[in-house]
Amino acid sequence: MLNRIIGPLIFLVFAWFVVSNADARTIIAGVAIFLVGMHYMENGFKLFSGGALETVLERFTGTTPRAIATGFVSTAVVQSSSLVSVIIISFLSAELVSLTQAVGVVFGSNIGTTATAWLVSTFGLKIKIAHYALPMLIFGVVMQFSRHLAYRAPGSVLIGLGFIFLGIAYMKDGFETMKDGLDLAEYAMSGYAGILVYISLGAVATVIIQSSSATMAIIITALATGQIDYINALALAIGANIGTTVTAALGSLASNRNGKRLAVAHFIFNLVTALFAVVFIYQLRALVDWLSPILAIADGDDAMRLALFHTIFNVIGVLLVAPFTRTLVAYLETLFCEEAKGRGRAKYLTSEVMEIPAAALAALRKETIHLYDKSLEAIVHAMNLHRSQIFSDAVIEEVVEHARAPIRINIDEVYQNELKQLYGEILEYASMTQSYMDQQGNHEIYELKQAARRIIEMVKDVRELQKNLNYYAKGNNSFIIGQYNKLRAQLVGILRMIEELREYEGDEEEVLTRIEVERANAREFEIAMNREVDALIREHKIDSRSASSLINDIGFAHSIGKKLLSCAVTLWVRDEEIKVLGDEYGYG
Amino acid sequence: MDTAKLVGKLEDFFDLSKKKQRKKHDKLSKIIGKLEEKKTSLEIELAGRDANGERYHDLKQELQVISDLIGKARQQDLASRQGDSDETAS
Numbered sequence: 196m197l198n199r200i201i202g203p204l205i206f207l208v209f210a211w212f213v214v215s216n217a218d219a220r221t222i223i224a225g226v227a228i229f230l231v232g233m234h235y236m237e238n239g240f241k242l243f244s245g246g247a248l249e250t251v252l253e254r255f256t257g258t259t260p261r262a263i264a265t266g267f268v269s270t271a272v273v274q275s276s277s278l279v280s281v282i283i284i285s286f287l288s289a290e291l292v293s294l295t296q297a298v299g300v301v302f303g304s305n306i307g308t309t310a311t312a313w314l315v316s317t318f319g320l321k322i323k324i325a326h327y328a329l330p331m332l333i334f335g336v337v338m339q340f341s342r343h344l345a346y347r348a349p350g351s352v353l354i355g356l357g358f359i360f361l362g363i364a365y366m367k368d369g370f371e372t373m374k375d376g377l378d379l380a381e382y383a384m385s386g387y388a389g390i391l392v393y394i395s396l397g398a399v400a401t402v403i404i405q406s407s408s409a410t411m412a413i414i415i416t417a418l419a420t421g422q423i424d425y426i427n428a429l430a431l432a433i434g435a436n437i438g439t440t441v442t443a444a445l446g447s448l449a450s451n452r453n454g455k456r457l458a459v460a461h462f463i464f465n466l467v468t469a470l471f472a473v474v475f476i477y478q479l480r481a482l483v484d485w486l487s488p489i490l491a492i493a494d495g496d497d498a499m500r501l502a503l504f505h506t507i508f509n510v511i512g513v514l515l516v517a518p519f520t521r522t523l524v525a526y527l528e529t530l531f532c533e534e535a536k537g538r539g540r541a542k543y544l545t546s547e548v549m550e551i552p553a554a555a556l557a558a559l560r561k562e563t564i565h566l567y568d569k570s571l572e573a574i575v576h577a578m579n580l581h582r583s584q585i586f587s588d589a590v591i592e593e594v595v596e597h598a599r600a601p602i603r604i605n606i607d608e609v610y611q612n613e614l615k616q617l618y619g620e621i622l623e624y625a626s627m628t629q630s631y632m633d634q635q636g637n638h639e640i641y642e643l644k645q646a647a648r649r650i651i652e653m654v655k656d657v658r659e660l661q662k663n664l665n666y667y668a669k670g671n672n673s674f675i676i677g678q679y680n681k682l683r684a685q686l687v688g689i690l691r692m693i694e695e696l697r698e699y700e701g702d703e704e705e706v707l708t709r710i711e712v713e714r715a716n717a718r719e720f721e722i723a724m725n726r727e728v729d730a731l732i733r734e735h736k737i738d739s740r741s742a743s744s745l746i747n748d749i750g751f752a753h754s755i756g757k758k759l760l761s762c763a764v765t766l767w768v769r770d771e772e773i774k775v776l777g778d779e780y781g782y783g
Numbered sequence: 784m785d786t787a788k789l790v791g792k793l794e795d796f797f798d799l800s801k802k803k804q805r806k807k808h809d810k811l812s813k814i815i816g817k818l819e820e821k822k823t824s825l826e827i828e829l830a831g832r833d834a835n836g837e838r839y840h841d842l843k844q845e846l847q848v849i850s851d852l853i854g855k856a857r858q859q860d861l862a863s864r865q866g867d868s869d870e871t872a873s
Binding site (some may be wrong): 493629702704705707708711712719770772773775776777 | 811814841
């Protein structure tokens with residue numbers, strides 16, 4: 196009840212404030228335009244990178260220093276730590292990067308966000324930025340009308356930059372005109388009390404605006420127009436850094452455990468950095484004063500000095516925390532463990548991953564492999580075998596010969612309890628994520644869905660095979676037992692070959708060749724088996740009932756083998772040019 | 784320079800499909816090269832084997848598969864180049 200009243204009340208007070216105060220209105224409009232710009236820029240880079248950003252974040256994060264450097268560069272370029280965070284969380288969820296790598300990227304990303312302060316304090320304030328903002332918007336909008344992504348994406352980035360510059364211009368104008376009526380500098384506070392008050396203000400402003408970049412833009416424009424004192428601006432910048440952790444923490448509430456762990460890492464990092472900056476604020480200011488002439492920053496250019504301060508204290512933060520990355524990661528791994536999903540539930544499919552095509556595809560692939568592994572267990576047990584027997588070096592025929600005792604497994608129960616839910620989640624996720632994919636991505640999703648379907652069909656096929664296998668295993672017709680052993684041996688051979696391929700690190704041409712050879716062997720095997728059954732019937736070694744069961748089961752076994760090989764192509768041959776050469780594409 | 788020409792040049796600049804086709808052709812050539820290499824080594828191995836041995840049958844099977852893969856790769860390459868020339872003609 197109270198919530199229903201408070202929300203609209205705050206909105207009404209805010210509306211009254213905006214309508215009644217022209218200067219504040221200009222500043223708030225500037226912030227709003229700036230945020231729209233950030234949004235456009237983020238979306239533009241999502242489209243523009245065509246997976247490049249994802250590739251960079253996946254490949255160049257091998258060591259902590261590299262992860263930090265990558266986090267820094269990518270955030271500075273795309274001007275969005277939230278975009279980088281979303282991608283890195285999605286990669287972490289899809290296990291494309293480790294928690295250590297992800298933490299490194301988050302550290303680097305913090306330094307990267309300081310690029311906004313430089314952008315505002317240099318371009319934003321030094322030149323009549325609004326003059327450039329309007330042509331940017333015009334060309335950006337024109338490019339948005341194009342059918343080609345190659346135009347639309349840079350168009351979106353251009354619109355974003357245009358709005359960001361326009362927003363800065365509005366903020367600057369607002370603060371300048373405000374100064375005639377109300378001088379905020381009169382409220383400047385000195386000493387540690389002032390620092391703490393302004394840190395709180397910076398944090399609160401960032402939590403409200405939900406963007407530390409926007410807060411920094413406000414602080415810098417206010418400082419440049421003389422509305423706030425330099426030392427208070429430094430405190431506000433520290434506050435903005437603290438505020439952004441609250442924003443990240445709030446965002447991670449709906450996230451998976453990886454998102455939460457990274458939010459904790461982010462919080463710890465910013466807390467340590469802020470504590471250091473508060474304690475040594477005067478020494479840091481002295482460092483900035485000393486460095487400014489070296490970096491050709493003019494004596495009175497407080498805006499650029501603030502940008503330098505922002506960068507320095509974030510770099511120091513990284514230097515302080517990065518040496519303890521391993522300890523931090525060990526601690527993070529103890530958190531949110533209870534969230535691990537139960538049997539029969541998806542392990543890799545999380546909503547954060549959905550919007551990032553590369554990560555979504557990786558997650559979907561991993562989940563399909565998860566489904567394959569779970570189904571494999573059921574298939575192997577249904578054939579009265581154990582995984583350890585299949586994936587050993589023992590001679591296949593001997594393994595099969597010695598494993599005749601039925602293993603009690605109800606395939607229907609396994610399907611209902613462990614596979615159906617997982618399969619459903621894969622299908623749902625695939626459908627949801629398709630809207631974020633390009634043509635190639637959609638094609639890959641289609642293939643993964645097909646692979647998942649085949650996995651489920653294999654389980655249903657093996658259920659049929661299991662009935663007769665157990666029935667005839669109890670009998671004493673050595674011919675029919677021998678035929679069933681041959682069927683099992685054939686499938687074990689395929690499973691063993693696939694398992695070897697999973698570990699194989701050579702050319703994919705070789706992988707496909709081996710699969711295709713196995714496919715050709717399977718075709719020959721089916722023909723040979725049918726001929727053998729014909730001979731057994733002619734020689735009255737098996738009766739007609741057994742023969743019909745056997746013929747059906749040869750069909751089921753062949754179907755399982757074909758599906759296993761098709762799944763292997765989809766799941767372990769990644770190169771599209773190689774994949775299309777296989778018979779996979781002739782599969783109905 | 785007239786507008787149509789300028790637009791055409793811009794289209795070319797942003798059009799990645801030709802680049803993609805070239806990349807596809809290079810990749811397929813590489814794949815064909817690797818498969819040809821394997822085919823040659825298999826043929827040499829096959830020549831020194833007893834035609835009635837079990838290994839001979841396996842190698843022959845593999846050789847057949849590789850030959851099929853090479854054939855398909857060549858078809859793919861041809862189709863992509865034809866697509867390219869059709870686009871240029873139109």
